[in-house]
Amino acid sequence: MTVSAIKLIQPGEIQGMPEDDTPLLVVMDARQAFQDRATRLAQLAATHTDSAWLGFCAQLAQAQVDALGSVETVALDETVVQESFKHSVPPLSISTWKPDARWSVVLAALEASLRKQGLPDGVRAALDRLVALPLSEQHKQAQALLAAEEQLVAADLAPFIGAALQLLWTCEAKLVSSFTHLHKGENGLCPVCGSHPVTSVLRVGDRDGHRYLVCSLCASEWYAPRARCTNCDTPKEVSRLGETPDSLVQGECCDDCGGYIKIMFQSKEPLMDPSADDLATLNLDLALASEGYQRTGRNLFFVTGQDEPSKSD
Template identity: 35%
Template sequence: MGIKIIPQEQLEQQTVNSVIRQIPLLFYPSPKTLYIHRAERLRFLAKESTFSDYLNFCATIAEQQANIVKQKPITVDLTNILNNDQPPLSINNFPLTNSWQDYLATILDTFPTTTLQIKQVIEQLQQNSVEQLQNKAIYLLKGEFELVEGNESVFIWSALSVYYSQLASQIKGKAIAENTNKHWYCPVCSSMPVASVIQLGNNVGLRYLHCSLCESEWYVPRVKCTSCDNMKDIQYFSLDNELSATKTECCEACCSYLKILDQDKDPHIEVIADDIASLILDMKTEEEGFAKSGINPFVFA
């Protein structure tokens, strides 16, 4: 099962499974609160983490992303982006303008004093032309991550994310279920997921994939591979025990894995923050022969 976004007026014309209709298939992001929560979670996790310096670095970026949403919001006419079969914000359906580069400049200015390594990356990016930055952004959006230096990608993706999350929050379309073989890509922008989250509240027990770019979340049934749909020989690894809130869900069929984060076991979980904080679990899982099927926007290298 995949998800397609259609204009509101077409929703009643669709005939879909009644059970699926009752499940919220898609949640658009709330940028005004999302980055604030992420920054707070990163700061909290940094207190007792072996990756404390990096978590605090990521928190600084998240705080600046929150400031951008507050001080430099964008409003774009998205009226005609739901009229075909493409994800509405995918690069093939919604061409990237260079307006996101203003966000990049703001994020780069966040670090007037920093380490030599970060300073060098910032200076490299600041020396890029508008065209060079645009080309690097398009490479990343197309999944050609190897064409952009990993340290540069962190800054570029952070700017793109705060741009696309605001666009996603303004989409008026509704989600319906459809048959597709690309359900592991975001139905809003066609990017890869960071991890999956088992939610609390009105959607307790339901699993959603979280987009690495636009921050939307879409429904995927549990106990199945989010990459190949396999439902057999799914394994779960954790660093603590079977009650851990953070596990890797591993598929023997395609040898891939993705984190699964359970809010019922820890209601304070934030997808990107907790994914970074549990990098040791990634290392242990990859030692078992599995490859990650998603990306974290702060871990490109």
């Protein structure tokens, strides 16, 4: 796959915070988020050259839907949430996470759903290895994945670990939905949990034309001014690189910091899903890497850690 410059964007074109009532932070409904992801992954797998891998990811997303009933949320101190947003501190910060009994419950629910769906041998072996690990090692791997210390995470276990973490945070994030108006914008990391974005999306509907970063962990979306690098916030120009000018997914690249994040255009495909369409366009990542750019987004279903991920055979 080759990429070419589609458009050079000057910072003065579209920048700054919206002057209308466009929300700066949107917390997603967990069931809708996971179901949309599962549906889109299954759709993509039907025609993709890497259909087996995307098919497994669809199974994993469906397991997240099935496991929602196992997630127990913990009541939040409203004063702490309010003060956190006021001081630009994520109220559900990954840096303060301490594993508890909910981890094992959620992981067991994911496992049960996956085994009912039926798994390829390689994937089943990876799942067996994860559940056989001592609880302390499971926690260690989960904390490393949260901290983006991917070299400490077994790559074939990462999708299961990431799916469990997403369940915990996406369900918990709903508890802060009544406080999202306190977020004032201008965050490179998720204002709810402090995680990296998976991608950015140019939305349609009541958020038409506005760009949002999408959290790789809790699925929350926060406003990000267009024409600006979300990694270093340089005043210099950024460029879009993609396979064609009409590509659904393109890379928004910064020559100042050398980073890029994908940008997706919902107007081109209303059923697109940030996580699913990111997984389906890994060839774009390879092409952008060959151009010298480094990815700044993360996808917890795909981690190049200690070894190669177990794709379905």
